[in-house]
Amino acid sequence: MISVxxxxxxxxxxxxxxxxxxxxxxxxxxxxxxxxxRRHELLLEQLYRVxxxxxxxxxxxxxxVGMVLALQGYNTLIDFGAESSLxxxxxxSLCRELGPVLAGLLFAGRAGAALTAEIGLMKATEQxxxxxxxxxxxxxxxxxxxxxAGVISVPLLAILFSxxxxxxxYFLGVSVLGIDQGVFWSAMQQGVDFQQDVMNGIYKxxxxxxxxxxxxxxxxxDASATPAGVAAATTQTVVLSSLIVLAMDFSLTSMMxxxxxx
Amino acid sequence: xxxxxxxVVLTDIRLSRAGKTVLDGxxxxxxRNKVTAIIGPSGVGKTSLLELIGGRLKPDQGYLxxxxxxxxxxxxxxxxxxxxxxxxxFQGGALLSDLNVYENIAFPLREHARLPExxxxxxxxMKLDMVGLRGARQLMPAELSGGMTRRVAxxxxxxxxxxxxxxxxxxxxxxxxxxxxxxxLIRELNHTLGMTSIVVTHDVAEAMQIADYVYMMGDGTVLAxxxxxxxxxxxxxxxxxxxxxxxxxxxxFHYTADDYLADLFADDDRQ
Numbered sequence: 001m002i003s004v005x006x007x008x009x010x011x012x013x014x015x016x017x018x019x020x021x022x023x024x025x026x027x028x029x030x031x032x033x034x035x036x037x038r039r040h041e042l043l044l045e046q047l048y049r050v051x052x053x054x055x056x057x058x059x060x061x062x063x064x065v066g067m068v069l070a071l072q073g074y075n076t077l078i079d080f081g082a083e084s085s086l087x088x089x090x091x092x093s094l095c096r097e098l099g100p101v102l103a104g105l106l107f108a109g110r111a112g113a114a115l116t117a118e119i120g121l122m123k124a125t126e127q128x129x130x131x132x133x134x135x136x137x138x139x140x141x142x143x144x145x146x147x148x149a150g151v152i153s154v155p156l157l158a159i160l161f162s163x164x165x166x167x168x169x170y171f172l173g174v175s176v177l178g179i180d181q182g183v184f185w186s187a188m189q190q191g192v193d194f195q196q197d198v199m200n201g202i203y204k205x206x207x208x209x210x211x212x213x214x215x216x217x218x219x220x221x222d223a224s225a226t227p228a229g230v231a232a233a234t235t236q237t238v239v240l241s242s243l244i245v246l247a248m249d250f251s252l253t254s255m256m257x258x259x260x261x262x
Numbered sequence: 263x264x265x266x267x268x269x270v271v272l273t274d275i276r277l278s279r280a281g282k283t284v285l286d287g288x289x290x291x292x293x294r295n296k297v298t299a300i301i302g303p304s305g306v307g308k309t310s311l312l313e314l315i316g317g318r319l320k321p322d323q324g325y326l327x328x329x330x331x332x333x334x335x336x337x338x339x340x341x342x343x344x345x346x347x348x349x350x351x352f353q354g355g356a357l358l359s360d361l362n363v364y365e366n367i368a369f370p371l372r373e374h375a376r377l378p379e380x381x382x383x384x385x386x387x388m389k390l391d392m393v394g395l396r397g398a399r400q401l402m403p404a405e406l407s408g409g410m411t412r413r414v415a416x417x418x419x420x421x422x423x424x425x426x427x428x429x430x431x432x433x434x435x436x437x438x439x440x441x442x443x444x445x446x447l448i449r450e451l452n453h454t455l456g457m458t459s460i461v462v463t464h465d466v467a468e469a470m471q472i473a474d475y476v477y478m479m480g481d482g483t484v485l486a487x488x489x490x491x492x493x494x495x496x497x498x499x500x501x502x503x504x505x506x507x508x509x510x511x512x513x514x515f516h517y518t519a520d521d522y523l524a525d526l527f528a529d530d531d532r533q
Contacts, residue, residue: 121359122358122359125354125359126352126353126354127356127357127359129318129352129356130350130352130356130357130358131358132318133316133318133345133348133350133352134345134346134350134370134373134418134422135343135345135346135370135373135374136369136370136373136374141373
């Protein structure tokens with residue numbers, strides 16, 4: 001019994017300590033941002049690796065999600081004779097929720113895991129230690145460009161996800177299910193509020209991008225320098241980012257759209 | 263108070279890691295422009311000693327002066343400034359795996375100096391030629407043999423023309439030819455570039471070949487020191503055991519354990 005309490009305590013303490021280290025790392029990263037101005041090529045390279053290379057999975061996933069939304073929405077709406085609102089339903093679901101959340105989850109799986117594994121392996125093979133001995137701070141040289149690239153990429157990927165999802169919904173709703181395209185677009189135009197729906201979705205994706213990127217670089221940097229340690233860190237990045245994205249999504253939604261809740 | 267004779271002075275150093283005392287009461291000096299070898303069995307804190315000198319670890323107690331500066335008391339900025347004058351050769355080479363040989367050697371220069379590309383190229387080719395790998399500049403680290411990796415890492419360690427280079431087990435895991443090449447390079451670089459070298463190793467023969475002065479470590483402190491000839495002639499049992507490679511002696515074959523018989527018949531202690 002005592003050991004259960006002790007283990008719980010140790011576990012909680014280790015989580016608190018890790019959160020503290022992550023917060024300190026965030027501070028270090030932010031302080032170093034001005035240094036990156038001289039070396040923007042480092043950021044561009046990571047934007048390509050982290051952002052551009054995530055595009056294919058985002059595009060394909062968004063098309064399918066848009067089509068499924070249209071199909072499911074149509075089958076429900078038609079019972080109420082409201083299939084003309086299909087465009088609105090697809091657009092609202094994507095902008096408010098699915099775009100930011102799914103782009104975040106996909107990013108965590110594709111790029112977040114890769115970042116943790118890369119940084120963890122660099123640590124395990126003494127590359128980070130070597131860099132420190134060459135008087136180069138790995139936090140700004142390795143972690144910062146990757147972190148910033150993630151923070152910049154995720155909102156852009158989320159916007160793209162929503163846009164392509166709408167195209168998928170349009171394809172299925174208009175071309176396959178036969179909804180009038182004028183009705184499809186005008187319902188969307190009337191019902192979607194730029195500030196309330198589009199911008200709030202972008203804010204969300206920014207928060208997700210920040211948290212996933214921080215978690216990914218932190219987990220790699222904090223990993224124990226063994227194969228098992230790197231493997232565990234990579235798994236944790238994906239699992240924790242997914243949980244954080246979903247939990248933060250609920251918190252942010254309840255703040256942004258509070259009239260729905262209360 | 264810069265010491266004109268010694269570049270590194272360690273006085274009464276104590277260091278513990280993960281609750282275990284690694285170094286205790288260690289006194290050691292590294293003379294300028296000489297090759298100092300630190301020998302001793304694995305796990306006596308030789309690598310920790312290098313990490314102390316490089317400022318990656320802080321001692322619990324004692325003084326550590328490098329070129330007159332107290333390394334443990336330096337701010338991060340000053341420490342990085344100091345490290346620009348240090349080269350370190352890691353056991354595994356620590357080459358950046360996503361850069362080729364040329365870019366690996368260019369790395370410190372690109373980070374610390376803004377040099378025109380032609381000058382950079384000349385500097386890199388000169389260092390690569392010193393280690394005999396000018397022709398291998400386009401290879402990736404994964405394509406290099408162990409000996410070549412060590413030589414590339416060596417070229418990178420000296421690219422900033424450091425005042426001192428620390429070699430962590432430079433001979434481990436190399437074939438006799440590669441070993442001989444590294445021995446020759448350490449010796450030559452030390453003379454031609456006027457550097458100070460610290461070589462941490464457990465390869466006795468190589469250490470005796472290149473060192474001007476040898477420290478033998480054990481039990482977290484210095485057991486014996488002197489010129490290679492003095493160490494070889496030492497009458498101390500523990501030194502003799504290490505130098506001659508005897509399996510048992512003052513340094514025990516067995517890791518500290520309970521009484522053998524009692525242990526065999528004891529209850530299962532798996533956790």
